[in-house]
Amino acid sequence: MNRPLLIALKSAVWLACLWPLGWLLWGAATNNLGPDPTATITFATGLATLRLLTLSLAITPVRRLLPRLGWLIKFRRLLGLFAFFYATLHLGTYVALYAGFDLNAMAADIAKRRFITIGLTAWLLLLPLAATSTSWSIRKLGGKRWNRLHRLVYLAAVCGVIHYWWQVKPGVLTPLTITVILGVLFAARPIQAWNQRRRFRAATA
Amino acid sequence: MLIGKPPDIPSSEITPRKLFDQYYNRRRFLRSALSTALAAGAAAVGAERLAEAVSPRVTVQAGTKLQTIYSPLTTTGEELTSFADITQYNNYYEFGVNKGDPSKNAGKLPTRPWTVRVEGKVKQPKTFDIDALLRLRPLEDRVYRHRCVEAWSMVIPWVGYSLSEFIRQCEPLPSVKFVQFLSYYDRKVEPWSYESTIYWPYSEGLRMDEAMHPLALLTFGLYGEVLPNQDGAPVRIVVPWKYGFKSAKSIVAVRFLDKQPPTTWNGMAPNEYGFYSNVNPNVDHPRWSQKTERRIGLPFYAQRRTTLIFNGYGDQIASLYNGMDLRRNF
Numbered sequence: 203m204n205r206p207l208l209i210a211l212k213s214a215v216w217l218a219c220l221w222p223l224g225w226l227l228w229g230a231a232t233n234n235l236g237p238d239p240t241a242t243i244t245f246a247t248g249l250a251t252l253r254l255l256t257l258s259l260a261i262t263p264v265r266r267l268l269p270r271l272g273w274l275i276k277f278r279r280l281l282g283l284f285a286f287f288y289a290t291l292h293l294g295t296y297v298a299l300y301a302g303f304d305l306n307a308m309a310a311d312i313a314k315r316r317f318i319t320i321g322l323t324a325w326l327l328l329l330p331l332a333a334t335s336t337s338w339s340i341r342k343l344g345g346k347r348w349n350r351l352h353r354l355v356y357l358a359a360v361c362g363v364i365h366y367w368w369q370v371k372p373g374v375l376t377p378l379t380i381t382v383i384l385g386v387l388f389a390a391r392p393i394q395a396w397n398q399r400r401r402f403r404a405a406t407a
Numbered sequence: 408m409l410i411g412k413p414p415d416i417p418s419s420e421i422t423p424r425k426l427f428d429q430y431y432n433r434r435r436f437l438r439s440a441l442s443t444a445l446a447a448g449a450a451a452v453g454a455e456r457l458a459e460a461v462s463p464r465v466t467v468q469a470g471t472k473l474q475t476i477y478s479p480l481t482t483t484g485e486e487l488t489s490f491a492d493i494t495q496y497n498n499y500y501e502f503g504v505n506k507g508d509p510s511k512n513a514g515k516l517p518t519r520p521w522t523v524r525v526e527g528k529v530k531q532p533k534t535f536d537i538d539a540l541l542r543l544r545p546l547e548d549r550v551y552r553h554r555c556v557e558a559w560s561m562v563i564p565w566v567g568y569s570l571s572e573f574i575r576q577c578e579p580l581p582s583v584k585f586v587q588f589l590s591y592y593d594r595k596v597e598p599w600s601y602e603s604t605i606y607w608p609y610s611e612g613l614r615m616d617e618a619m620h621p622l623a624l625l626t627f628g629l630y631g632e633v634l635p636n637q638d639g640a641p642v643r644i645v646v647p648w649k650y651g652f653k654s655a656k657s658i659v660a661v662r663f664l665d666k667q668p669p670t671t672w673n674g675m676a677p678n679e680y681g682f683y684s685n686v687n688p689n690v691d692h693p694r695w696s697q698k699t700e701r702r703i704g705l706p707f708y709a710q711r712r713t714t715l716i717f718n719g720y721g722d723q724i725a726s727l728y729n730g731m732d733l734r735r736n737f
Contacts, residue, residue, distance in 0.1 A: 230707065237496035237506070238559055239707035299707060307696070315694055368694065372676040373604040374504050 203273045215277055219284040222250040223291070240299045247292035252366065252380050254285035255359050256387065263390040266398075279335055282355070286332040289325050289362075296321075317368035324361035327354045359384055469518075469635040473566050473628045478547035480569075480622060482647075482719075485552060488561035490630050492704045497637045498555065499656060500605060501590070501597040508599060509637035515596050516657065518641040527587075527663040530578040537641050541627055543576065544568040548631070549624055551647035554686045554718045556672075560700045565645050566628030571619045579615075579663040587612045587668035588644060588655040605671060611655035612668040612682070613646065616727055622647060622720060648720040650684045681737040685728070686718035690737045 203211075226246055229235040235242045258281035261274045296318070301308045311318045331352055333339075340348045363384060366377040499509035502516075521537040546566050553561045574586070592608035594600060600607055617623065624645040627634060634640040639656025646653050652672050662668065672680035679693055688698045701710040717724055728736075 233706055235707065237492040237703045238701060238710075239705075240701050240710050241559070243707060299711070302711065311696070314691075317694055371603075371672075372679070374500075375603060376504060 203276075208273075208276065212277070212280070215280055219254065219280070222246055222288065240295075243299070244292065244295050247288050247295060248366070250288040251285050251292055252359075252362050254281050254288060255355070255362060256380060256384055258282045258285060259355065259359060259384070259387050263387055263394060266394045267390075283332060283335055286328045289328055293322070293325050317365055320361050320368065321365040324358045324365060327358035327361065331355060331358075356388070469633050469640060471633040473546050473631060473633060475546045475548045475566050475628075475631055478549050480547075480549055482550045482552060482562070485550065485562040487550065487564055488702075488704050493561060493563055493629060494635045494638060496561075496703060498557075498651065499637055499639070500603055501592065501600045501607065501609070502637065503599040504602045510635070512597075512599055513636035513640075516591065516636040516640065517596070518636065518657075521641050521659075523642065523658055524660040525577045525663075526660060528580040528583045528665060529663050530580065533577065535576075540573070540625070540642060544572045546627060549645075551624070551645060552715075552718050552720075553645075553647065553651055554700060554714065556650035556652055556680065556684065556692065556697075558692075558695060558697065558700050558714075559703055560712075560714075561703045563645075564630055565624055565626045566631060567624045567626035567645070569621045570623040570625045570644055571621060573625045574618060577661065577663065582665050583663040584615055585612055585664045585667050586615060586618045587660075587662040587664060587670075588658050589660040589662070590655050591657040591659050605675060608659075609655060609671050610669060611644075611653055612664075612670050613644075613653070614667075614727075617646070617724075620724055620727065622723055648685055648717040648724050650680075650686060652680065653684050683728075683733075683736050685733065685737075686714065687716060687733055687737065688714040689716070690734055 497509040502509040502512040590609035
C-alpha cells in the first residue's frame with residue numbers, strides 16, 4: 203500500500219473511532235443525550251469498547267482468510283488502543299456518575315456486584331496491553347513474550363461480554379449479537395490453525 | 408410567486424412553552440377547583456349522575472382530553488417530567504426491549520373495543536367495558552413519583568381513580584387475600600415480545616390491603632389526556648410506593664385469589680425482583696445499589712438523587728407492612 207493511501211485510511215479510521223466520543227460531546231453540549239443521559243453515556247462508551255475490541259480481534263482471522271488484506275495489521279494497534287480509551291471513559295462514567303467518586307461505595311460495589319467486578323477485571327486486563335502497545339515495548343519484551351502477553355485480549359473480551367450479560371435483566375437478549383460475532387471469531391482461530399496444519403502436511407507428505 | 412401561505416400568527420404572538428404550561432396549569436387548576444365545587448354540590452344529587460356529568464362521553468384516542476378533578480392525594484413539590492420523556496422512555500417489553508421501542512411500536516395496540524374480565528373468588532364473574540370503567544368514578548389528577556427498579560425515576564401527572572373504587576364493584580369474597588392483574592398479550596400484535604425469553608402474558612399482583620389503599624390508582628390518562636398506548640393504554644394500575652414493574656399496563660383481566668399469584672419478573676429472577684418490591688434504599692438489588700436514582704430529563708451531572716423509603720409515600724402506606732421484615736420480604 204502506498205503512503206498517501208495509508209494516511210488517508212488511517213485518518214478515516216481515526217475519525218470513525220472518534221465518532222462515538224464526538225456524538226456524546228455534541229449531545230452533552232446541546233443537552234441532547236436523551237431522557238436518561240447518564241445511561242446514554244454509559245451504554246455508548248461500553249458498546250464502543252466491545253465493538254472496537256471485536257474489530258481488533260477480527261483482523262487476524264480476516265488476514266488469514268484473505269491474504270491480500272494483510273495490510274489490515276497496520277490498524278490493529280489503533281483499534282485496540284481506542285477500545286482501551288472507551289473502556290476507560292466507561293469506567294470513568296461509573297466512577298463519576300454512579301459512584302460519585304465515593305471510594306467506599308466503589309469498594310462495596312466491586313466486592314458485592316459481580317457485573318462490576320468482571321467489568322473492572324476486563325479493564326485491568328486491557329491496561330498492561332495498552333501500556334505495552336509501543337514499538338519500543340515490543341522490541342524490549344521480544345515478539346514472543348509480547349505476543350503471549352497480548353493474548354490477554356481474549357480474556358478481556360470474554361469478561362467484557364459477560365459484563366454485558368450480567369448487566370441486562372434476565373431474559374433480555376440484547377448482548378446476543380456481539381456474543382455470536384465474538385464466538386465466531388474465537389472459533390475461527392483453531393479452525394484456521396487446523397486447516398493450515400492440514401495444508402502444510404499435504405504439501406510436505 | 409409565493410408558494411404556500413405565510414403563517415397567520417406572527418411568531419411574536421406564540422406563547423412560549425413555559426408560559427403556556429403555567430397558563431395551562433392555572434386553567435386546569437381552576438377547572439379542577441370548579442369540578443370539586445360541583446362535586447361537593449352535587450353529592451346530594453347522586454354520585455352516579457355526577458360521574459356522567461363530570462366525564463360525559465369519553466372518546467378513545469391517545470391525546471384526547473379527559474375531564475378531571477383535583478385530588479388531595481396528589482404529590483406536591485415536585486417538578487413534572489416532560490410529556491415527551493414520559494411517552495418516549497418506556498419499559499413495555501411486549502413492544503421491544505429498548506426504551507424508545509414502545510413509542511414506535513405500540514400504535515398497533517387495539518385499545519377499542521376493550522374489556523376487563525373480573526374472575527376468581529368474586530360473587531359473580533363480570534366483564535367491564537372500558538367506557539363503563541371511565542365513567543365509574545370522577546377522574547382525578549394524581550401526580551406521583553415513579554421509581555423504576557433500574558434506578559431511574561420520573562414525576563408523572565396520572566389521571567384515574569383509586570383502584571379500591573373499582574375493586575368494590577367487583578365484589579370479592581371475604582376469603583380473597585391477593586389480586587392479580589394480567590396484561591394484554593397477542594403475539595401477532597406484539598412480535599417484539601420474542602426479543603426476550605419472558606413468558607407472556609405479563610402478570611402482576613398485590614396483596615388485597617395494598618390494592619385497597621387509596622394511593623393505588625386505576626389509571627386511564629396522563630397530563631390530562633387519554634394514556635398513550637406505550638404508557639399502558641387504555642387502563643393500567645399505578646402503585647407509586649413500589650418499583651415501576653409492579654404497575655401493570657394494558658390490563659385485560661383482574662383475578663381475586665386466596666393465595667399469592669405468580670408474577671412475571673419475580674418468576675424470571677426471584678432473587679432480584681421480590682413480590683412486594685416496595686421502593687427501599689436500604690435493600691439493594693443484587694446487581695446495583697438502590698440508594699440513589701437518576702431523575703429522567705435532567706442533564707447528566709444533575710440527575711443523581713437520594714431514593715426515599717417507599718418512594719416518599721411512607722407516611723401513607725408504611726403501616727401496611729407493620730411487623731414485616733422488609734429485607735426478607737423485599
